[in-house]
Amino acid sequence: MTNQCAIALGSNLGNSLATLEQALKIISQTPGINLVAASSWYLTKPIGPPQPDYLNGCAILAVEPTPEELLVLLQAIELQFGRVRIKESRWGARTLDLDIILYGDLIINNSDLIIPHPRMRERAFVLVPLSEIAEDWQEPVSQKAIAQLVSEIDCSGVTIFQPSELNN
Ligand code: ROI
Numbered sequence: 001m002t003n004q005c006a007i008a009l010g011s012n013l014g015n016s017l018a019t020l021e022q023a024l025k026i027i028s029q030t031p032g033i034n035l036v037a038a039s040s041w042y043l044t045k046p047i048g049p050p051q052p053d054y055l056n057g058c059a060i061l062a063v064e065p066t067p068e069e070l071l072v073l074l075q076a077i078e079l080q081f082g083r084v085r086i087k088e089s090r091w092g093a094r095t096l097d098l099d100i101i102l103y104g105d106l107i108i109n110n111s112d113l114i115i116p117h118p119r120m121r122e123r124a125f126v127l128v129p130l131s132e133i134a135e136d137w138q139e140p141v142s143q144k145a146i147a148q149l150v151s152e153i154d155c156s157g158v159t160i161f162q163p164s165e166l167n168n
Contacts, residue, residue: 048091
């Protein structure tokens with residue numbers, strides 16, 4: 001019994017492209033997880049305080065783990081890439097950020113896990129990549145499709161990544 005889940009990947013420290021591609025490989029090789037689709041990588045203007053541009057993308061996974069188990073798995077992968085949450089400011093730069101965006105049509109509101117991701121509906125760096133691979137997926141809180149949500153926001157800070165552009 002598997003569930004369709006959408007995750008967002010982001011990085012703006014170190015070799016972001018290598019980090020994101022390795023992270024996606026580790027995720028897809030995890031028992032109980034199958035990679036269904038991966039978006040292009042996008043170069044995105046930072047939301048929050050001034051910091052380097054981000055590389056962002058999304059993936060659709062078919063998962064056996066529960067949302068809570070998946071969160072633990074993703075956080076372990078973040079740590080493998082040297083992410084130290086305590087040292088990072090909440091809105092600061094990070095080597096690897098893995099967020100659960102959607103898990104089927106579940107709505108979860110725990111202290112440590114909120115699904116759908118509470119800010120996904122306003123974030124072009126999530127919605128643009130996600131619309132590439134899941135445009136018809138209904139976001140269960142707004143009950144709008146991803147394609148509809150993306151049409152309602154400003155996406156000017158999000159462009160498809162060309163590997164020669166990233167110089168940090
Ligand atoms: N901004 C962009 N463009 N991409 C991110 O992945 C991202 N992640 C964050 C904050 C600091 C909110 N800004 C971001 O955590």
